[in-house]
Amino acid sequence: MLHIKELTLNIPETTKPRVVIIGGGFGGVNLVRKLPSKDFQVVLFDRQNYHGFWPLLYQVATAGLEPDSIAEPLRKMFDEDYEDFHFRQVKVTGVNPATKTVTTLVGDLPYDFLVIATGTKSNYFGNEQIKKFSFPLKQIPDALNLRSQMLQAFEQANMIKDPEVRQSLLNFVIVGGGPTGVELAGALAEMRKHILPGDYPGLDFSQMNILLVEGLDRVLPPMSPKSSQTTREYLEKAGIIVKLNTLVESYDGQTVVFKGGETIKTQTLIWAAGVSGAQIQGLPPEASERGRYLVNPFNQVIGFPDIFAIGDVAAMKTEKWPKGHPGVAQPAIQQGQHLAKNLGRMIRKESLVPFEYFDKGSLAIIGRNRAVADLPKDMHLKGFLAWAAWLFVHIYYLIGFRNKLVVLANWVYKFFTFENGNRLIIRPFIRKEDVAGQEFVRRQADLD
Known part of the structure; x- marks a missing residue:
């Protein structure tokens, strides 16, 4: 196996603004999808080469699904349609805001815009x-x-x-x-x-x-x-x-x-x-609170206008969400999509639009025909209706047609057998x- 110092990031030079994204979860993936290649060079770093649909991880653990049915290779998701997109499977070890560089195990890379979308890690509370x-x-x-x-x-x-x-x-x-x-x-x-x-x-x-x-x-x-x-x-x-x-x-x-x-x-x-934000070394302690980066309504990390945080690792405090948005997929998805539009506005010298979270509700399943749902306008479902809603939502948000088909087939088979x-x-x-x-x-x- 090659030694680390023999490796290189091998990212081509560019005259376009370079957006470096750390993390290929819901936030990072949706940001990449909405960023136009004609305007940006996009570099995505992640320690794994796939995007996982973590809400179904427990079904892999209990032998209900195989891991490849809830995961999609990042390179497959962003093929030739993303001509100036570059993925590197590498661990990011730090950020230097003064030099505007990201440090990885195989080298440094300058950025124009940095987006931290690293999600969370398990929190053992020091035990x-x-x-x-x-x-x-x-x-x-x-x-x-x-x-x-x-x-x-x-x-x-x-x-x-x-x-x-x-x-x-x-x-x-x-x-x-x-x-x-x-x-x-x-x-x-x-x-x-x-x-x-x-x-x-x-x-x-x-x-x-x-x-x-x-x-x-x-x-x-x-x-x-x-x-x-x-x-x-x-x-x-x-x-x-x-x-x-x-x-x-x-x-x-x-x-x-x-x-x-x-x-x-x-x-x-x-x-x-419990979980805590998977933070990157290099930003000062005052930029974060309780393991999450403090961000303004445009997802800019406080004090760093060219560094953004989205999803679970970001704490955007509002009147409705005084502790930041909930640590579920929807805030990450919506923030990724919204930030892509704001980055376009930034290079066009237009005013940024603040992020507004649309709460689509929460769901949890306990077993066959047993689920609960909290929906907008104070609607609450339970039993079969909530269970059916849970199934639909999770199939809908799975990435990749094959994954949708495999998971649906598994669930139908399990329902009858x-x-x-x-x-x-x-x-x-x-x-x-x-x-x-x-x-x-x-x-x-x-x-x-």
Whole structure:
């Protein structure tokens, strides 16, 4: 393999304004789509070579979908129609506003406009033990790790004699009662009811416990109290143990300790409890707050008129959104599209138009025919209508016709058969024994 210093960014010189975008998520992708190649040279940096549809990541983790059905290669998305577009799969290590350059592992690149669209990363609130032993769910490798861990747990539980160890293999603790935690818990409950008893007839799945742990007083805190209450009822009806006003103090790979002293043995703790902005080194501390860049109504980072932040990493405070827009796909999509128009206005020396977020509502699914929806004009749906709306919205916003077709076919098949067809352990999650017990062995890339 080539040494890093033998590599180069290999970006051609240009007389057009160069827009450098860090991050190929919803914000970055929609910005690229709307920026005209005739006016700009566009350079996109990302550590992975694909755009992922993260709202469906939990279905990859629970063997409902394969990873390539929720991801699209970035180079395929921006082909010959984007003649002055350049993608480089590389990690950005810093930004220098004084010299207007971006630093990567393989070299520096000057910019005229810089857009930070890096999204979020898991926030462990400084607890290194939980970071080491828990399973995050932010990227496709996370989902595959979790899938392998869960399937391996069932395989081991099917063979083990010790009832205490077997129970620890059948206890699944999900920390975080937001959309990711709720939807993952619902998917696991459906597997427990419809799929796993057929795969493992020798196991008593009435002993499989799914715990959903939330530090606040209700699940789905970003949604309406009405939807939160309905969701809790759905979860409990599905046999999920919901623990509210509960914080996790520690986890050593074997035992979860809750604040207050309660414990539970488990070999699978899933961390969906919080995120923070994936910030880039180089901007001063006063440009950010709580892990997000402070931006004005034009998405310019405060104090830096040629640096922009969009999506989850941006905090645009308004009267309606005093803490910034919610960390979901729609703000990122809309900000990306809006910023493309404003960049055009900037090079034409026109006045910029402030961003206004159109809240299309929030959705969460708990299982078959069980979902909740908060829609504009204070409309609330639940049950089949909300479930159908969730299906439609997620198919609509998937990128790529093939992905839409594959996901729809999987869902139709599952609806009639109650079957997940992807229960393959294709990347075993390895453990090793040490003096303290069982310790996770992970590549460092999976921890960063």
